Amino acid sequence: MRVRLVCIGLCIITLSACAAPTSRDSAATVDAVYARITEQAQSGEPLDPVLATSEAGEVAEAEESSDEATPEPENTPTPTPTPPDFRTSPLSLPRCTVDLTIDAQRSDWALEAAASLNISLEANTFGPSNWDGTQDSSGIVQLCWTDDDLFLFATVTDDRHVQTQSGLTAWQGDEIELVFDSNLRGDFFDEVWDDDDTQIGLSPGDFISRDPSGVRYQPQGQENLPVDIVAIREFGEGGSYDLEAQVPWSVFSTNPQSGESYGLCIAISDNDQPGEALQQSMVSHCQGLIITDPTTWITITLTG
Template sequence: MAMRTRLLMMTLLASALAACTLPSFTSPTPFTFPTPNLTHTAIFAATSTKTTPTLPPPETTAAETTITATGPAVTPAVTATGPTSTPLATATTGALNSRPNGSPVTAAFLSAPPVIDGDLSEWSTTAYVANETVPLAGDNWTGASDLSATYYIGWDVNYLYLAVSRTDDTFVQISWGRYMYRGDDIEIQLDTGLAGDYYTTYLSSDDYQIGLSPGNFGSIDSEAYRWYPRNLEAWVTSVVIEAVLTNGGYDLEAKIPWSVFGVTPASGSRFGFALSLSDNDLVGVSTWQSMVSNVNTRRTAAPTTWGTLILD
């Protein structure tokens, strides 16, 4: 009996060992923890290097943009000579010696200076007229009797001389200084570097605008004011002005030192030039209503729209 029991136990043990090697039976795979997904863990993981972003180039503002004028080659300028060390004017030659706007104005050389007293009877040089409206300034102009002028111009080594007989049906001037244009003033513009910036359509440091006012023949004195160049804007006390009220406007004489324009004159010198008249017909009101000029293309800030002045 004991022997039979022992044999049975051995048979069962052999069967169990054989079952472990059968093809249909596989051993369990050991469990392994998964590797972390770096797409998710990158926000926690420390980076080995730091990258600095590349900044875009700085923007250029309109004020910083340089405008380059184009045009044919500029004929070398002839330097005018004079007796002082004042910076010299440019006497231009060749194709760039005259603006195409209006007719050139010639300033006569005066061997004897005129008396600045508002009496124009001593002027016998060429008479020019300013009776053309300028862009955006003619809506309130009714004709030559409303606003126009005959003028004379001369020069010597010290001064530019101006004599203006203004026709104006209503004289108004209650403004002064930089606001004199809100009344019945006279304005001249001079481009002292005509050839050098012939194609430049904006104002530069050699472009001048000066206003001459007779005052109001009472409480406001006659005066001269320089608007441009902007860095030189101020009253110009070295300008001598005398004016006389007439039945149909006023007569005015002025002598302007060449130093006001920073030039020394010479015969043959040429400049960009315009003579204009502002008008206000509203008595007791400071306002600007219209303008006439010797050049109908004239715009304040565009020297290419001015005319030409020649020193005889």
């Protein structure tokens, strides 16, 4: 009799071993089945093989239920952070209060001074070995805006004026460059510019045969922008000049609104090698400026 009980018990153990418990619930089921087998074996009563097979099935069902109740872990997407309204303390860009004449004369900007953004371009951002300080290349820029245009007056200090290029290669010479992000919060964390980011160049020309002109480098290259631009300089020692420009907002593909914030940086490109097409250095008001990385640009907020 005991031999028979042992054999049947081994059969049950073999059946249940095919579905080894892996969860707390299935383990409890197996323990209960084993307890009933042990109790019946100790009583000396014959073990019902049908009941034994049924109890072994409970073990398998418990394990199968446990497998179904334990779903595979799912990949949880990383939430996109909500962009702030600006990257650094924004600069206020006031609305123009004077009817400005584009003639590169400071007189009307003197009247506009109280209602304009004044920024100094003295931080070297490119070609440090070719920049000999603020007397080599630096500047002061005044800005204001209307519903139709962005107005700019730049006073540039330059020890030698060199501009041998026009159009899309004007950056290889003395000029003023401006980058503008018209969708600041839409791609706030993107470190590579896209179609809502614009780069333009305002070239003073060479003051001999090349006229002042505007060009767009990004997103689509375009020469002869519809920009009203005038530049003047006093001939003599040094290459300093004044440049005034009226840039339609359409150049930046935006419709400006008071209270809105945008990305902006202005830089001076400098070349001191006569007869050559080079961009040797740049200075800006944006510390650490990388032209193609909008996260290095400052924030301006239109007021008025």
